[in-house]
Amino acid sequence: MKKLLFIxxxxxxxxxxxAARPVEIEVWTLSLSPTxxxxxxxxxxxxxxxxxxxxxxxxxxxxxxxxxxxxxAIAANRAPDAVNLNTIWALDMVGLEALAPLDEYMNxxxxxxxxxxxxxxxxxxxxxxxIPWYASPQILIYxxxxxxxxGLDPDNPPSTxxxxxxxxxxxxxxxGKYGFEPNIIGYEDLxxxxxxxxSEDGEKAxxxxxxxxxxxxxYITLYNEDLIPRSLGGYTAxxxxxxxxxxxxxxxxxxxxxxxxxxxPSIYEVTDVAPIPxxxxxxxxxxxxxxxxxxxxxxxxxxxxxxxxxxxxxxxVEFDKHATIVPSTKIGLEQEKEFQEMAKTSANAxxxxxxxxxxxxxxxxxxxxxxxxxxxxxxxxxxGDYWMAAIKGEIPAQEALDKAxxxxxxxxxx
Amino acid sequence: MKRMxxxxxxxxxxxxxxxxxxxxxxxxxxVWQEFFEYATPSELLGGLFLVGGILLAGVVLGVSLWKRxxxxxxxLGVSGGMLLFLGAFFLExxxxxxxxxxxxxxxxxxxxxxLLIFASGIRKVPQRRVQTYVIAFMFLLLPLTIMGxxxxxxxxxxxxxxxxxxxxxxxxxxxIGLKNFQELFDDKYFYISLQNTFxxxxxxxxxxxxxxxxxxxxxxxxxxxKFFRTMFYLPVITGAVIVSLTWKWIYAQxxxxxxxxxxxxxxxxxxxxxxxxxxxxxxxxxxxxxxGLGYYMIIYLAGLQNIPSDLYEAASIDGATGWTRFFSxxxxxxxxxxxxxSVLSTMAAFQVFEEIFLLTGGANSTSTLAFEVYDRAFVRxxxxxxxxxxxxxxxMISVFTVINFKFFGAGKKAKA
Numbered sequence: 001m002k003k004l005l006f007i008x009x010x011x012x013x014x015x016x017x018x019a020a021r022p023v024e025i026e027v028w029t030l031s032l033s034p035t036x037x038x039x040x041x042x043x044x045x046x047x048x049x050x051x052x053x054x055x056x057x058x059x060x061x062x063x064x065x066x067x068x069x070x071x072x073a074i075a076a077n078r079a080p081d082a083v084n085l086n087t088i089w090a091l092d093m094v095g096l097e098a099l100a101p102l103d104e105y106m107n108x109x110x111x112x113x114x115x116x117x118x119x120x121x122x123x124x125x126x127x128x129x130x131i132p133w134y135a136s137p138q139i140l141i142y143x144x145x146x147x148x149x150x151g152l153d154p155d156n157p158p159s160t161x162x163x164x165x166x167x168x169x170x171x172x173x174x175x176g177k178y179g180f181e182p183n184i185i186g187y188e189d190l191x192x193x194x195x196x197x198x199s200e201d202g203e204k205a206x207x208x209x210x211x212x213x214x215x216x217x218x219y220i221t222l223y224n225e226d227l228i229p230r231s232l233g234g235y236t237a238x239x240x241x242x243x244x245x246x247x248x249x250x251x252x253x254x255x256x257x258x259x260x261x262x263x264x265p266s267i268y269e270v271t272d273v274a275p276i277p278x279x280x281x282x283x284x285x286x287x288x289x290x291x292x293x294x295x296x297x298x299x300x301x302x303x304x305x306x307x308x309x310x311x312x313x314x315x316x317v318e319f320d321k322h323a324t325i326v327p328s329t330k331i332g333l334e335q336e337k338e339f340q341e342m343a344k345t346s347a348n349a350x351x352x353x354x355x356x357x358x359x360x361x362x363x364x365x366x367x368x369x370x371x372x373x374x375x376x377x378x379x380x381x382x383x384g385d386y387w388m389a390a391i392k393g394e395i396p397a398q399e400a401l402d403k404a405x406x407x408x409x410x411x412x413x414x
Numbered sequence: 415m416k417r418m419x420x421x422x423x424x425x426x427x428x429x430x431x432x433x434x435x436x437x438x439x440x441x442x443x444x445v446w447q448e449f450f451e452y453a454t455p456s457e458l459l460g461g462l463f464l465v466g467g468i469l470l471a472g473v474v475l476g477v478s479l480w481k482r483x484x485x486x487x488x489x490l491g492v493s494g495g496m497l498l499f500l501g502a503f504f505l506e507x508x509x510x511x512x513x514x515x516x517x518x519x520x521x522x523x524x525x526x527x528x529l530l531i532f533a534s535g536i537r538k539v540p541q542r543r544v545q546t547y548v549i550a551f552m553f554l555l556l557p558l559t560i561m562g563x564x565x566x567x568x569x570x571x572x573x574x575x576x577x578x579x580x581x582x583x584x585x586x587x588x589x590i591g592l593k594n595f596q597e598l599f600d601d602k603y604f605y606i607s608l609q610n611t612f613x614x615x616x617x618x619x620x621x622x623x624x625x626x627x628x629x630x631x632x633x634x635x636x637x638x639x640k641f642f643r644t645m646f647y648l649p650v651i652t653g654a655v656i657v658s659l660t661w662k663w664i665y666a667q668x669x670x671x672x673x674x675x676x677x678x679x680x681x682x683x684x685x686x687x688x689x690x691x692x693x694x695x696x697x698x699x700x701x702x703x704x705x706g707l708g709y710y711m712i713i714y715l716a717g718l719q720n721i722p723s724d725l726y727e728a729a730s731i732d733g734a735t736g737w738t739r740f741f742s743x744x745x746x747x748x749x750x751x752x753x754x755x756s757v758l759s760t761m762a763a764f765q766v767f768e769e770i771f772l773l774t775g776g777a778n779s780t781s782t783l784a785f786e787v788y789d790r791a792f793v794r795x796x797x798x799x800x801x802x803x804x805x806x807x808x809x810m811i812s813v814f815t816v817i818n819f820k821f822f823g824a825g826k827k828a829k830a
Contacts, residue, residue, distance in 0.1 A: 074583050096795060098583040231667040231689050246668075295583075377794040381603070388777070394691065407602075414597070 026080040033060035079294035081303035095373030101127035105304035130290035132328035136253040137286035146248040168227040181238035186387030194281035202370035205408035332356035416534035422527025430468030460504025470494030484535025491528020575801035594802035629714035647708040658772030717751030753822035
């Protein structure tokens with residue numbers, strides 16, 4: 001009898017012990033450690049204080065291995081609760097049915113805090129699959145010295161793409177240097193110019209328009225007149241060429257500033273920032289970092305609580321003091337006194353305030369609405385290949401658009 | 415005893431075929447869809463196992479009746495029985511309305527039958543030899559298991575995948591028959607990459623020629639020759655990423671190659687080696703050549719040093735010159751090595767991936783079959799099509815390996 005009593009008390013105690021134990025959520029971020037250890041730890045400690053029943057197990061994964069690790073974890077049913085992904089990856093994972101829709105864990109008050117375009121980046125079939133975290137919108141970074149050498153006003157860099165072309169001509173003529181290095185991605189150029197990619201019903205290509213031809217001809221002029229490096233190396237080449245002082249201007253995500261500052265201080269000294277010229281659609285492109293919840297995450301509700309905490313305006317503004325990025329929330333950096341002070345001396349802070357105040361127009365344009373997930377890569381590839389071929393003069397511009405249109409139509413019909 | 419076993423095997427074959435004809439084996443796509451839209455590969459494997467088991471029963475019968483190899487028949491029968499058990503086990507866990515018992519019964523019958531056949535054979539074999547067999551098979555068992563898990567299973571799985579649509583996250587596999595292949599043959603990038611892969615074969619010839627020449631050169635006994643051997647081998651042990659980055663700089667618009675060619679007045683304007691679609695593939699091929707030379711040189715060197723020196727001495731006494739010695743002694747005796755190297759370099763050329771991935775990323779009409787295999791699987795998550803492409807690629811490699819053997823392997827037959 002005594003034994004029985006003892007055992008039942010023991011069982012009860014153990015049950016209570018387990019019941020009282022806080023839920024532990026596993027959170028994955030991309031390559032933030034060790035640079036942002038202090039920041040992340042303070043976020044997590046504050047969160048655990050505010051929600052004593054949730055414990056955070058923060059894991060930082062290297063960027064290049066992240067997607068593979070996540071896929072393996074989900075497939076093995078050992079998924080983390082909240083994961084940091086860029087938009088393209090997040091959409092890929094939605095296509096694989098690997099992410100949980102977050103709608104049921106958020107209310108409209110919480111959704112309202114973030115910019116609509118950013119929330120819509122990862123909205124598929126009416127469901128939100130991610131909460132935007134931080135952005136690195138495109139800006140124009142430029143070398144004041146080269147502009148001055150070319151006799152251009154370094155305080156008034158070009159503000160439209162046509163002005164970019166004109167300025168590049170002058171720079172080439174007077175200094176022999178290239179105007180800028182574009183990162184050419186065919187379908188993104190079309191989106192930025194407000195050219196519809198697909199017809200309303202999604203059955204046909206709709207991008208063979210005069211606007212598309214005009215943009216293509218703009219590139220062809222740049223290429224033929226040797227105003228941009230002809231190797232068309234895009235992002236990586238631009239990074240090297242700008243840091244080496246070979247190009248005057250570089251339209252790029254703002255986090256590039258930090259790179260220039262660290263790797264070529266002499267160029268950074270003459271570097272200034274301006275808003276990037278926008279196309280017809282008035283969209284500013286920005287790679288986004290988002291937080292998502294895997295489909296088989298053990299604690300999705302707690303995970304969303306954490307995500308809302310991490311991406312809150314308070315913690316994002318705090319984060320932006322340490323990194324050249326801007327918040328995804330409607331409360332931005334432009335109101336922050338501290339940032340306005342910093343902007344007087346630092347190009348980084350100037351860029352951050354500039355970008356933050358135009359966040360309304362920022363979007364990560366990876367997603368093509370109405371396109372089946374498995375055709376997405378093929379779609380990008382067909383447009384990209386013809387776009388490039390036309391720029392390099394391998395085929396005439398109009399023929400390139402015609403052929404791309406025909407091939408996309410064939411793809412859509414399969 | 416043997417008779418009994420054969421009757422059991424016949425029974426299994428007949429009943430199995432009968433059940434399969436009644437669509438009891440969910441293998442055919444039509445039947446599959448009846449059960450469920452999706453299945454995991456292991457369930458598909460189950461169906462294939464059952465069919466394999468039935469067919470093995472037929473093989474057991476054939477081998478024991480016509481060839482009278484009772485031991486072999488017995489062993490085949492045991493594996494057939496195992497396959498039937500495994501198949502029943504896999505399928506039972508998936509199909510709720512599916513009855514595994516006929517198959518377990520058949521597996522049991524085949525197992526008993528083949529053991530009977532085996533026993534009848536083993537009685538005639540001396541005790542000593544039985545022991546040798548048992549020990550030998552024990553030794554083979556472990557490597558076979560490991561190879562089974564890490565080589566044969568992935569191979570088999572790849573074949574299954576090529577007929578299916580597969581979601582790697584939740585393991586759902588939809589059997590879609592030949593649709594992957596159909597889509598492949600409709601895709602223009604398949605033909606571009608096929609063309610490029612064949613163009614890439616061109617690299618095999620200079621690799622063979624130059625590495626053989628190089629190995630003859632470094633086979634000389636002069637002081638400091640080891641230094642040269644090391645230097646020629648250096649590109650092989652250098653990481654592909656480093657090599658590609660370096661070559662990317664060399665090929666750049668304002669890179670080393672353009673600088674040299676322009677300062678020698680060979681070209682007026684810089685050539686865009688990796689951007690121009692007329693030069694990009696050849697530029698990548700040159701990197702492969704450069705990386706491969708040292709590797710094949712070492713193999714050739716080993717072959718050269720295996721040639722007995724008394725042959726050369728005898729030839730010298732007979733008054734043979736350097737060239738005659740090379741063509742009459744070195745080249746014929748190097749034939750097996752040449753075969754090995756040409757097979758290896760052909761296979762490597764077919765599978766070229768790193769250079770393309772790192773130098774051009776498949777752009778500018780440089781994509782190859784192996785690059786497409788990667789792109790489809792890990793960029794587009796279309797594992798079915800990727801597997802289908804991989805199968806086409808491996809079939810092509812097999813064909814070319816056979817051609818290589820016919821071409822360079824002929825000498826061996828003449829000798830025998």
